[in-house]
Amino acid sequence: MRESGNPIPEASAPRRNFLEFVTFHQSFAYEEFVEGIRPLRNEEADGEIRYDVVAGVFRRICSKAEVAWRAHGEDAPRFMLVIDEINRANIAKVLGELITLIEDDKRLGEANEITVTLPYSRQRFGVPPNLVILGTLNTADRSIALLDLALRRRFTFVELMPNPSLLRTISGVDLAIALTRLNERIAALLDRDHQIGHSYFMCSDDETGFEELRFLWYHRVIPLLQEYFFNDGERLRAVLGTEFVKQVDVQPGTVKALGSLFDPDARKYEIVRLEGNEFIAALGHLAGKPSGEAQLPLDQIG
CATH class of the missing domain: 3.40.50 (Rossmann fold)
Incomplete structure (x- = not known):
């Protein structure tokens, strides 16, 4: 340039x-x-x-x-x-x-x-x-x-990596730390090029930020990570945490119906859709917050 x-x-x-x-x-x-x-x-x-x-x-x-x-x-x-x-x-x-x-x-x-x-x-x-x-x-x-x-050879290259310092703290959750930890896990399992940009976590303010953050988390961040770790629930769980991805048992009827086709070592994982303080607490845990420190203001509960 x-x-x-x-x-x-x-x-x-x-x-x-x-x-x-x-x-x-x-x-x-x-x-x-x-x-x-x-x-x-x-x-x-x-x-x-x-x-x-x-x-x-x-x-x-x-x-x-x-x-x-x-x-x-x-x-x-x-x-x-x-x-x-x-x-x-x-x-x-x-x-x-x-x-x-x-x-x-x-x-x-x-x-x-x-x-x-x-x-x-x-x-x-x-x-x-x-x-x-x-x-x-x-x-x-x-x-x-x-x-x-x-x-x-004809261009100068400028790398633009995620900038967590631009992010707010929402309901006690430091989104800068949450994004940093999330990207550390992604880089360790994939590579640094797959890190998530800070724009995924940019919310308005603390009054409307919770609902906005929850929407972005479940409709942008998690679908992106599901694409990154397609059909690999174990690694997806390692990145998001056990609060957001749970391992579920296969029903006995399903095991019986599949017979010899069923792999007893296979594991099934599901995304947990958390609400209110449970969501904030899980995200706070990702950001290194002790249980109970991150929570919604009283006027946003209920």
């Missing part, structure tokens, strides 16, 4: 004019990112379909940035292209020969400036120096090791 140039203006023009956002996916291609031939309906000719060269998101933001750069030089405002899930697309197919142009010294006006002829429009194209490209990726979804090496 480039650090030179001026910040994006806030008053002189709408900020959206300086920003483009795109999400990569497996079918995302060069034609969508740079340029491609697209069918367009000609309303003036009874809806007749014609095929034109249409600029993609990368070429559009480059054109805006270049106009500003040629008009203002080094004083030109910076433009930004945000690429979410940058590791989900085939970078070689999306960027093609343009991957070289995003290097700092290959941009317009730089010492080793390079321009290319685009395949569809046949226009000369280069990347202006006042364009910042910001990519985001989640290494838990797909290993960063699978990221195209040519792309890795």
